[in-house]
Each structure stands twice: as structure tokens, then as C-alpha cells.
Amino acid sequence: MKNLLLIFSLAIILLSCKQQAQKSLELLDHIALAKSTLKVEVLAQDLDVPWDLAYADDGFLWVAEQGGTVSRIELSTGERKQVLKIEEVWRQRTSGLLGMAVHPNFKRNPYVFVNYTAKRDSLMVSRLVRYTFKNDSLYDAQLLLEIDGNTAHNGSRIAFSANGKLLWATGDAHHFENAQNDKSLNGKILRLNTDGSIPQDNPNPKSYVWAKGFRNIQGLAVSNKGLVYTSEHGDAIEDEVNLIDKAANYGWPFIEGKHDLANEKAFAIANNTTEPIRSWTPVIAPSGLTYYGGKVIPEWQNSLLLTTLKARSLRVLKLNDDGKSIESEEIFFANYYGRLRDVCVDNNGAVYISTSNKDWNPSPGFPLAADDKILRISLTQKVTQKVLRGVKAENALPKNGQQLYQVYCGSCHKEDGKGVSGVFPALAGSAKVNGTPNSLIQILLKGINQNPSQQMPAFNFLKDQEAAQILTYMRKSWGNNSAEIDANQIKLNR
Ligand code: HEC
Structure with a gap:
């Protein structure tokens, strides 16, 4: 009897310990889907731009932070242990430690692959390096490949293809011509063996290039059918999600988004290019992507999960049955947790997202206390916190002049029209904004190209009505008080 009691109380103590460990994750919000209810918890906090998340078959969540550290996080407690600090990582703006992939069969092949920028003399380079995990640390750095780097447009994501090859998505390193140049490894999807050699079944058995014509890939995912998807930053317009085919050309810098302009169509026919399966204007700055x-x-189920930076959201892109097109798009957390950098899924179907509020371009009001964070989204029955809901993408499009201004102009001239001193002119009180309609319309349609380092982009892709709404909003806001501009005036100025 005594023994039984002892066992019983021990069991209770153990149970409550377990509960306590689980309780220690802070519960933030709930999400109501059509049938399921989800909870959002803080798995980790006080991070510095967790750029890449990977769930591995060791049962841990791996995280690469931009400054150069790799850590492993215990999923039930959130306990985090640093396993690597890469001293030579060179971080500025969007360079640093970026992509990471853990071998899909980690127990037998304890390899972790990372991509980071470093300096070789005065040159910026982007390195793909393989490490081996033992005794709770990563050792034995093997440089697999080194390509051109830059402070931006480094791409970086790494993933495993269905048949165990390494895919590395690179950026054009801010030299647009790289993307179409077969000799350059920038602006490409590269395909390697895990020892860094070139697979014999690559399109050219002497080249790493698998697909080409990319500007700056920020997300890379492989579906359970083995289909490969990327997310990519467009220039001022046309962010993309692409379905990657062997040896295909995705058109940058001659094509942005759909093949809809006359010169894009001509290039597409001459070069047999592939269209994105989704594109976004206004841009959302898509980032991490997972299936x-x-x-x-x-x-x-059967969706791509996409985190976005500028649009500060998680997007659920529902795929059709063959995975080759996107049926619908639903938006979660818009402007709520801030910029979201990466997303991954564990083998229990829980989703992890990382914030990026300590990067080079935080939004107003961010970072929040204890940013950056990794949040876990998982199924629950109980609802105790605020309930969030998704919004269909078609209902989230900007409608009025103020919303159009915010998505197209606000990133530079700011929501309050005050601009950024010495960089982006204030539109409040601006003589050009309040001057003759025709010269203002010309600025909007053609942009201003005088100062090569700070240019005002051309917005000739806007519809007449949208352009008129934006200009009217500007001429009536922030103390400005000038006459409205209508769609016909825009049309006459084209
Ligand atoms: C990527 C940043 C960026 C975005 C986005 C942007 N602008 Fe500008 N804009 C600039 C810069 C830089 C200048 C100054 C260019 C110069 O004078 O050389 C400028 C100048 C202007 C001016 C002239 C103001 C003055 O007093 O000199 C107007 C008007 C203007 N922008 C309107 C807009 C509108 C309307 C939008 C949105 C549809 C927009 N801009 C979006 C960067 C931007």
C-alpha cells in the first residue's frame, strides 16, 4: 500500500513537472479556421533575426541567426543551445548567415549545410559550407562552393530535393546580367551532391546550374511529391512564387512576374521562359516558404506556407491536386507580429514562424519586447486568448487612396508624408505635390532618375483610377490642400 502511494505521488509529481514544462511556453493568441482551432505560443525569444528554421529528425528545431550562430531548440521546453558561431560571417543589411538545411536523414548523416556572406580581401563572397554534428557542436567546416556576394540580393535558401540532392537558391548579387549568364552561379537554382560535386544528371553535367533567371530568391520548398517551389523578390513590382523545373529559365532581368508586356512576351518566346504560378503587385516581400x-x-493540407516581410504576414497558398497551380490565398497575422522571415513544419504537423523585427528595415512600432521570436502554431481545443482569423487575399487589396499610398509609396515617403530627411523628400508641403497636375502626374508615371543612389521609381503600371486616387490623397493630406486629380488627367498624360 505504502509503495503504491509512493508510486502514485511520484507519478503526480512527474505529471505536474511535465505540465509545468509545457506551461512555460507563453501562449499569445488563437486562430479560428473553418473547423480547427489553433494556438500560437512563443517557443523562443530574444533572438537576432532568426533567418532560417529547420526541423530535423533528431526531434529538434534548428535555427540560424543572421549574425552567425546556429542553435538547437528543444520543442517541449523551448530550451535553446548554441552549437556553432561562425566568426567569418560578414553581416550588413541583408547579408550574414542566411540559409541552412539539416540532412533529412540526420541520424545517419549528421550534416548541417549553411550559406553565409564573408569577405575575401575586399571582395564579398557567399559560401556554402557543410558541418558535421558531434558532441553537441558543429565541427569540420567543408567549403562546398563559393560564389559572388553583395550586401543585398544574396538569395540563400538551401533544401533537399526528393532524391537527396542539395538545392541552393542564389541571388543575382545585384548584378542583373548574372541571372541569364550560364557561367555565373548567381541568380540560379544550383544542384549539388552532398559532398559538393556536380550530379551527373544536371542539365549540363559540368555545371551546378539547375534553373536560371532569378533576381533574389528568399524561399525554397520541396513538396511531398518532390515538386520544388521558390519565393522571390521583384523590383518595385511583381514578387513571385515559382514552380521550378529542370533547366527552365524564369526570365529575370528581362521579365518580371507574368509575361504580360510586349517586350516580355518577345523575350519569353525567344527563350522559352516559365511564368510564375503567383505574382504580387503591390509587392509583399515574400520570404520563407514551406510545404x-x-x-x-x-x-x-496541400498548401504552401509563405512568410512575408513588407506585408508582415503568413500566407496560406492552397495548391490544386497536382501542385502546379495555386487555388486560393489566405492571409494571417497581417501587421501583427511584425516582419516574418521563415517558416517550417515539424513531424507532428505544428508550424513554426520566425520574426525579423531586428533586421535592417524594422517597421514603425517594432521590434516588440523580447523580439525576435520563434512562434509555434499548433492544434488546440481550448480557447483562452484573443482569436485571430484569416483574410482572403482578394479582400485585402488596397481600395482607397490612403491604402494605395501606403502600399506603393509609404515605404519611402512614410505614412505621415514626412519622408526621410536627406533620402526621401517630404510630400507634406511639397511644391511638386501641390503644383500643376501635369508635372506631378509625370513624376508618378516616369519616376525621377537624377540621383543614381536614390531614385523615385516609375509607377506607369498603376491603373488610371489608382494613380488618380493616390495623387488626390496626397494633395488633400498632411496639411496639403490642392485640387483633386481624376483618371482622365492621368490617361491624357500617358
Ligand atoms: C523606393 C522609394 C520610393 C517610392 C516607393 C516612392 N518614391 Fe517618390 N521619391 C523617391 C525619391 C528618392 C525621390 C527624390 C528623387 C529626386 O529628387 O532625385 C522621390 C520624389 C518624389 C516626388 C517629388 C517630391 C519633391 O518635393 O521633390 C513625388 C511627388 C513623389 N516622389 C511621389 C511618389 C508617389 C506618389 C509614390 C507612390 C506611388 C512614390 N513617390 C513612391 C523615392 C520613392
């Missing part, structure tokens, strides 16, 4: 194949959250 959700599990049944745990049925509403998200």
Missing part, C-alpha cells in the same frame, strides 16, 4: 503536407491542420 504543408500533413493532415493535422486539414484546412492547410
